[in-house]
Amino acid sequence: MSDIAFSLIFSISLFPIAYLMKDAGLPLSQFSVPSFTISSIIIFAYVGLLPLYFGWDEYRYDVGITDSSIVMEMLIITVISMLFMIFGFKIGAIFKGRISKAYSSRTLNSREFIALCGFIILSIVVLIDYISNLSSIALFVAIAEGSQESKVARSLMGNDFAGKYHWYKLFIHELLTVTSYALFVNYLSGRSVKYLFVFMFSFFLTSFAHLMSTEKSPFLWYLIGIFLIYTIQRNNSVYKMNGIFKLSVLFLAILIYLYILFMGSESSSDAIESILSRTFTGGIGDAYFYLDFFPKQHDYLLGLSFPNPGGLLPFEPYPLTKEIMSWVSPENRTGGIVGSSPTIFWGEIYANFGYFAIPIISLILGYIVYYVTYLCTQLESGPIKTAFIVWLAMHYMHLSDTGFSGFIFDVNLYIISTLIIIIIFYGSGSLVSQRFGANQR
Numbered sequence: 001m002s003d004i005a006f007s008l009i010f011s012i013s014l015f016p017i018a019y020l021m022k023d024a025g026l027p028l029s030q031f032s033v034p035s036f037t038i039s040s041i042i043i044f045a046y047v048g049l050l051p052l053y054f055g056w057d058e059y060r061y062d063v064g065i066t067d068s069s070i071v072m073e074m075l076i077i078t079v080i081s082m083l084f085m086i087f088g089f090k091i092g093a094i095f096k097g098r099i100s101k102a103y104s105s106r107t108l109n110s111r112e113f114i115a116l117c118g119f120i121i122l123s124i125v126v127l128i129d130y131i132s133n134l135s136s137i138a139l140f141v142a143i144a145e146g147s148q149e150s151k152v153a154r155s156l157m158g159n160d161f162a163g164k165y166h167w168y169k170l171f172i173h174e175l176l177t178v179t180s181y182a183l184f185v186n187y188l189s190g191r192s193v194k195y196l197f198v199f200m201f202s203f204f205l206t207s208f209a210h211l212m213s214t215e216k217s218p219f220l221w222y223l224i225g226i227f228l229i230y231t232i233q234r235n236n237s238v239y240k241m242n243g244i245f246k247l248s249v250l251f252l253a254i255l256i257y258l259y260i261l262f263m264g265s266e267s268s269s270d271a272i273e274s275i276l277s278r279t280f281t282g283g284i285g286d287a288y289f290y291l292d293f294f295p296k297q298h299d300y301l302l303g304l305s306f307p308n309p310g311g312l313l314p315f316e317p318y319p320l321t322k323e324i325m326s327w328v329s330p331e332n333r334t335g336g337i338v339g340s341s342p343t344i345f346w347g348e349i350y351a352n353f354g355y356f357a358i359p360i361i362s363l364i365l366g367y368i369v370y371y372v373t374y375l376c377t378q379l380e381s382g383p384i385k386t387a388f389i390v391w392l393a394m395h396y397m398h399l400s401d402t403g404f405s406g407f408i409f410d411v412n413l414y415i416i417s418t419l420i421i422i423i424i425f426y427g428s429g430s431l432v433s434q435r436f437g438a439n440q441r
Helices: 002-012 016-025 032-047 049-054 060-062 068-096 110-132 140-143 147-157 164-191 193-211 215-236 241-263 270-279 282-293 320-328 331-335 345-353 357-376 385-400 412-427
Strands: none
Touching: 002 016, 002 049, 002 068, 016 068, 016 140, 032 068, 032 270, 032 282, 032 357, 032 385, 049 068, 049 110, 049 193, 060 270, 060 412, 068 345, 110 164, 110 193, 110 385, 110 412, 140 241, 140 357, 164 193, 164 215, 164 385, 164 412, 193 215, 193 357, 215 241, 215 385, 241 270, 270 282, 282 320, 282 345, 345 357, 357 385
């Protein structure tokens, strides 16, 4: 009976979600930051629940995801969290109005172009400083010595980095990415050889910054952002199925190569199996352990996993994702590998406050996503605005695989948005678009 109940809930839940999104003016078939956020949750935190429940994913089953009743809980919580996020979108639409499209019809002016080149130079300087603090680069270790030897180097480049890794990441990932996006919008708007050359330089630099630690997903998210920009500029923000199919084939080919190189997959079929597992169950699968760990193994955290910027507050943040990983895979710690187990945003809500806080905080997050997007659409129209909105979509996409507190105390958003506002004002002398109607294609 429980199998039938799970199958029914899984099969019908997307219909009201799609209807409510369309009713809010945010159809899933058309790009917007809120619709892309929900689509990401569906792909990365909903689809994978089916193989988890029936035990089709052998790897996840072997690591301990064996209790179908917990997976049923995960399904119900994921559906509820999406519905309340959409209610948050609808509240935002009521109070602020519909959000406009991100299309840009012009190229960068000279001031904007120079400022973006300055961002690239700044990112290069930070990248060089970051590399100077490393004993080895995981990408080069994987190429020269193999995937197994690169795991420790990868850990030392991220979770076990001796310095303030999040500040380096802000420049060599986030700032570099949004700059590259703006240069791509500029190329699509101008189609000149000069614009293409500068974009390609930023493309290869950004790709290296994402791949040097042998992490695959940041590079793919970057490519997805490129695809979103093309969709906005060429298809009026409407997704084309043939484009999605071609992108999926390209991504599969890239991932097969990267899994063989970085993860030690022995064949293409072995790589494909790992890719499907990581894509559809890798993020949501860890939520299983959050439900199993709290409160049986540890009391609810009551906010202790929240960031403590500058140590201003009187508490030491609980390393939630690292502790879950250590509990699930204690052999990593003995092997000198510091791993983490991030999961969909409601996992951290549950770890801190239990079930009842999930719908409330989901609604608040939905409103925040909508409100921030609305503010962005009021900026002066141009390539930088379009790039910023796409970066914002990629930023909030991580609600599908990351805790929620980082989106409340959102340092990356504050800093990137400040830099974007400065460059827009510097480039045009105007912060808010004087032609709001021009934001709509």
